[in-house]
Amino acid sequence: MPDSVIPPFEGFGLGLRPPHYQEVLDRDLAVDFFEVISENFMVKGGRPLAVLDAVRERYPIALHGVSMSIGSADGLRPDYLQRLKTLANRVQPLWVSDHLCWTGIDGFNSHDLLPLPYNKAAMETVCANVHQAQDVLQRPMVIENPSSYVAFTGDEMTEWGFLTELCRRTGCYLLLDINNIYVSAVNHGFDPLTYIAGVPAERVRQVHLAGHSQGRGRLIDTHDRPVPDPVWALYQIASRRLGPVAAMIERDDDIPPLDDLLAELDLARGYAADPEACAA
Amino acid sequence: MSLLELQRQFCAHLLDAPSPIAERIAGDSGASGLAVYHHAYRAQLVACLGDTYEKLWAWLGDDAFQAAADRYVAAHPPQSWTLSDYGSAFPEMLAEVYPDDPEVAELARLDWALRRAFDGEDARPIGAADLADVDWETAMFRFTPTLQMFPIRTNCAGIWNALALDQTPPAATCLTEPTALRVWRLGLAPQFSSMDACEYDSLFRLQLGASFSELCAHLGDTLGEAQAALTIGQLLGRWLQDHLLISIV
Numbered sequence: 149m150p151d152s153v154i155p156p157f158e159g160f161g162l163g164l165r166p167p168h169y170q171e172v173l174d175r176d177l178a179v180d181f182f183e184v185i186s187e188n189f190m191v192k193g194g195r196p197l198a199v200l201d202a203v204r205e206r207y208p209i210a211l212h213g214v215s216m217s218i219g220s221a222d223g224l225r226p227d228y229l230q231r232l233k234t235l236a237n238r239v240q241p242l243w244v245s246d247h248l249c250w251t252g253i254d255g256f257n258s259h260d261l262l263p264l265p266y267n268k269a270a271m272e273t274v275c276a277n278v279h280q281a282q283d284v285l286q287r288p289m290v291i292e293n294p295s296s297y298v299a300f301t302g303d304e305m306t307e308w309g310f311l312t313e314l315c316r317r318t319g320c321y322l323l324l325d326i327n328n329i330y331v332s333a334v335n336h337g338f339d340p341l342t343y344i345a346g347v348p349a350e351r352v353r354q355v356h357l358a359g360h361s362q363g364r365g366r367l368i369d370t371h372d373r374p375v376p377d378p379v380w381a382l383y384q385i386a387s388r389r390l391g392p393v394a395a396m397i398e399r400d401d402d403i404p405p406l407d408d409l410l411a412e413l414d415l416a417r418g419y420a421a422d423p424e425a426c427a428a
Numbered sequence: 429m430s431l432l433e434l435q436r437q438f439c440a441h442l443l444d445a446p447s448p449i450a451e452r453i454a455g456d457s458g459a460s461g462l463a464v465y466h467h468a469y470r471a472q473l474v475a476c477l478g479d480t481y482e483k484l485w486a487w488l489g490d491d492a493f494q495a496a497a498d499r500y501v502a503a504h505p506p507q508s509w510t511l512s513d514y515g516s517a518f519p520e521m522l523a524e525v526y527p528d529d530p531e532v533a534e535l536a537r538l539d540w541a542l543r544r545a546f547d548g549e550d551a552r553p554i555g556a557a558d559l560a561d562v563d564w565e566t567a568m569f570r571f572t573p574t575l576q577m578f579p580i581r582t583n584c585a586g587i588w589n590a591l592a593l594d595q596t597p598p599a600a601t602c603l604t605e606p607t608a609l610r611v612w613r614l615g616l617a618p619q620f621s622s623m624d625a626c627e628y629d630s631l632f633r634l635q636l637g638a639s640f641s642e643l644c645a646h647l648g649d650t651l652g653e654a655q656a657a658l659t660i661g662q663l664l665g666r667w668l669q670d671h672l673l674i675s676i677v
Contacts, residue, residue, distance in 0.1 A: 187509070187510050187511070187512075190510065191512070191547035192547060192548055192549040192550070192573075193547065193548060193549045193550030194545075194546050194547040194548060194550065194574075194613060194616060195546065195547070195616040196547050197547075197550075198616055215509040215510065217509075219431075220435065221430070221431040221432035221435055222432065225509055227509075228509045250435060252439065252506075253432070253435040253436055253439055254436065254439070255507055256439055256443075256505050256506070256507065257506045257507060257508065257509055258439065258442055258465075258469050258506070259469075259472055259473070259476075259506055259511050259514075260442075260465060260468050260469050260472065262435075262438060262465065264431075265431070265434060265452075269430065269431045270431050273431055297461040297462075297464040297465065298453045298454075298458060298461035298462060298465075299453070299454045299455065300434070300452050300453065300454055301451075301452055301453070301454045302452075303454065335461075336455075363464065364460065365457060365460060366457075366460070366461070366464070368464065
């Protein structure tokens, strides 16, 4: 890779979502960057790319994917990587991220972020796939911790241990989703503070902040409501450990008016500026 | 067990095939955890179909659309890396499910074509000024890459337009004249327009590689020279106005 280092970027961003396209283009917003779902812009033309180009003229962009399937045992799809590379070359993003998960196998794509076992065999697969992605994209990957609803028998390491080893072996970076840590901690019964203390802080380039829902006996990562107090509290603790790092409000469903998200982003700024303060 | 085998078992569970994957789940809540993924897989695909086939959904109503979507999802596991490819065969399935209501599949086909046009390839249209130096004897037409067309038997276009305006749609009826729809993108906005059999046949021939002079000869044979000249002028004017033409070489 010609660029093996992603410079830190200190800023507060939002996800670029269709209901807000026109406002984002019309207004002068206190937003330091926008994150876009890569696949929504891996298209041939039309409004998505026209909007993306216009937004990119005014704001840095982070590309966030959901379909790389970095944990698939049968490898990555070359056509996907080439389309992503084309988009990255067009956007010149802050970074390209995707999830520590798999989405399908044998040509089937569930379009869901499916859980990986955390064992040596999975580590070998994920490392090989991250290397392949980085070689094609010619840039380091940023990998996000997922929410999960099952864990596998025979797991040999924790999720944060897996991510730490993945960074060491591939040179990738991390996108730390604070909500996902909280959701998985509740679902699997681990201590989220141990998780935050266990990740390599120097590899974290971005933080996601989002809301979740109470399912039957577990939390569900729905991204359809404001960031709740326990996630803000964890974000404060993470901010103390990570120092200044790009943070973003991630809202994917039941999307509120843009001003609501801007107000939430101001909350994030406040918690990051004063990580000793108590969460409301 | 290898990672590959574990992932195959997990997918089998998602797809309702026999799978021992529950034995690989730690803790005592494995079944309910797996159920979250089982539900999310279907819910997301049904939501995707609802987003793509918005007017069809409004026409069928919630229960009938949900039943059709469930049936489609069960029979069509996604293959593509992008959800925007999902649902391409929904119109064909609906034609089988609703053999006596052809407007259902036609509405679906229109929804699908408009979605394809939405993020299809960009192209710069030509205008009347670009026709000055055309050698009409050898001229070949190239149309915007988002152009799609298909014959219709019903008033699906009127139904679609009423639904788009939140108006009460007309009852489905069969058309009395051969008609087709063309779908394309004008600037950034997907469009559609009805065509008579002559325009459809002419566009079809040109897209298959017929030259302008070959089309003129065909129209002359079928319409007579005078009517053919009038018709070709009207068609050319309409295609230029609608930004369908991107080059004449």
